[in-house]
Amino acid sequence: MLQSKPLRQAQPDWSAWREEFPGLQKSVYMNTVSLGQLSRRSRTAVNRFLDLWTERGASAWYGFWLAEVDSLRKEFAHLIGASLEEVAVLPNISSALAAISSSLDFSRRKRVVACELDFPTLTHHFLARRSEGLELTILPSPDKISMPLEAFDQAIDEQTALVATNRVYFTTGYIQDVKALADIAHRKGALCLIDDYQGTGQVPIDVKKAGVDFLLTGGLKWLIGGPGVAYMYVRRDLIPELNPRVAGWFGHRRQFDFDPYTLEFRQDARRFEAGTPAMAAVYAAKAGLEIINEIGPQQLRQRTAALNQDLVARLQERGYTLRIPADPNRQAGITILESSDPMMLTRALAKRDIIVDKRPGAVRISPYFYNTVEENEITVAAIDEILKPYQ
Numbered sequence: 001m002l003q004s005k006p007l008r009q010a011q012p013d014w015s016a017w018r019e020e021f022p023g024l025q026k027s028v029y030m031n032t033v034s035l036g037q038l039s040r041r042s043r044t045a046v047n048r049f050l051d052l053w054t055e056r057g058a059s060a061w062y063g064f065w066l067a068e069v070d071s072l073r074k075e076f077a078h079l080i081g082a083s084l085e086e087v088a089v090l091p092n093i094s095s096a097l098a099a100i101s102s103s104l105d106f107s108r109r110k111r112v113v114a115c116e117l118d119f120p121t122l123t124h125h126f127l128a129r130r131s132e133g134l135e136l137t138i139l140p141s142p143d144k145i146s147m148p149l150e151a152f153d154q155a156i157d158e159q160t161a162l163v164a165t166n167r168v169y170f171t172t173g174y175i176q177d178v179k180a181l182a183d184i185a186h187r188k189g190a191l192c193l194i195d196d197y198q199g200t201g202q203v204p205i206d207v208k209k210a211g212v213d214f215l216l217t218g219g220l221k222w223l224i225g226g227p228g229v230a231y232m233y234v235r236r237d238l239i240p241e242l243n244p245r246v247a248g249w250f251g252h253r254r255q256f257d258f259d260p261y262t263l264e265f266r267q268d269a270r271r272f273e274a275g276t277p278a279m280a281a282v283y284a285a286k287a288g289l290e291i292i293n294e295i296g297p298q299q300l301r302q303r304t305a306a307l308n309q310d311l312v313a314r315l316q317e318r319g320y321t322l323r324i325p326a327d328p329n330r331q332a333g334i335t336i337l338e339s340s341d342p343m344m345l346t347r348a349l350a351k352r353d354i355i356v357d358k359r360p361g362a363v364r365i366s367p368y369f370y371n372t373v374e375e376n377e378i379t380v381a382a383i384d385e386i387l388k389p390y391q
């Protein structure tokens with residue numbers, strides 16, 4: 001419950017929080033960039049869902065489950081500084097993207113601007129729409145780490161309907177200045193959509209201050225909620241004019257009239273929710289969000305940035321090549337270690353119970369608030385040991 005939250009501690013008890021994640025006892029888990037750890041609370045919450053299913057059957061929808069989706073939206077709105085009516089819950093980013101894009105008018109302005117550092121589901125969606133005449137510009141990154149605002153500024157023109165990009169780039173950890181980007185987009189008459197899957201939770205965001213039109217994110221990673229839930233924010237004044245063509249009965253204003261002849265969208269962002277929510281995922285996700293809100297985004301950022309900078313310093317001290325932003329204020333909790341054989345390195349680390357992740361030419365190491373400096377030390381020592389024969 002948001003209202004009954006305990007007063008935020010000056011300094012959270014990080015080792016107590018660590019106890020909340022039993023998986024951390026089994027391995028040195030440095031892979032939140034792929035999947036956040038499962039908390040005891042999420043496990044208990046999913047069990048509660050299963051109990052309700054057994055005990056109540058279909059009536060669980062009305063007494064409990066729909067209310068749980070409501071409180072999930074509330075919890076998310078609180079985290080990003082949105083109002084409840086601006087938030088919708090969908091199964092994944094791709095379907096959220098499809099719902100929004102289906103409601104936009106690309107007949108006069110045909111162009112969407114994205115960049116090569118974006119997670120590809122974003123570009124894939126718009127590539128699929130090229131057959132309808134939509135034009136997609138994918139900006140190259142000059143240093144393969146960051147994406148300069150000037151490049152967006154130059155690319156956005158009077159043909160551009162939408163700028164769509166990530167706030168934190170998944171293969172470099174670079175934090176984009178989305179407020180400046182939204183300003184550029186708006187000055188040129190375009191809208192700004194942010195896929196913030198790698199940002200929300202670990203790097204604070206206030207959607208009102210940022211001025212973005214749409215923000216998408218999900219439970220898998222830094223919101224420690226597992227798969228099956230994505231969150232959508234749509235700026236309030238845009239909602240009435242956006243009618244998704246990817247639609248369904250959960251978006252209908254009179255959902256339980258079961259009227260097949262009319263489609264009256266809900267007045268709020270729930271018009272983008274098409275079908276039945278995956279309730280087990282909703283229960284897991286809400287417990288994860290509660291933890292994130294309880295600790296608070298500022299504390300999470302401080303802790304994660306400190307751990308990440310410690311990791312970076314240890315790796316750089318030993319001469320490893322990192323693909324990260326030079327300015328630590330622009331780096332999220334993702335460290336990219338260049339590697340000629342990421343598969344070998346990832347597997348050798350996994351044999352030592354150290355879990356990281358690989359991408360082409362690199363290994364991603366991503367400590368979160370529940371990790372420790374000692375785990376950084378263990379990880380770097382293991383990398384040294386594995387790579388010594390090759391040096």
Ligand SMILES: Cc1ncc(COP(=O)(O)O)c(C=O)c1O
Nearest residue numbers: 092093094119121170195197198
């Ligand atoms: C930035 C970003 N966007 C989107 C996704 C996933 O998209 P979807 O929810 O459609 O699977 C990921 C997953 O790794 C991601 O890192």
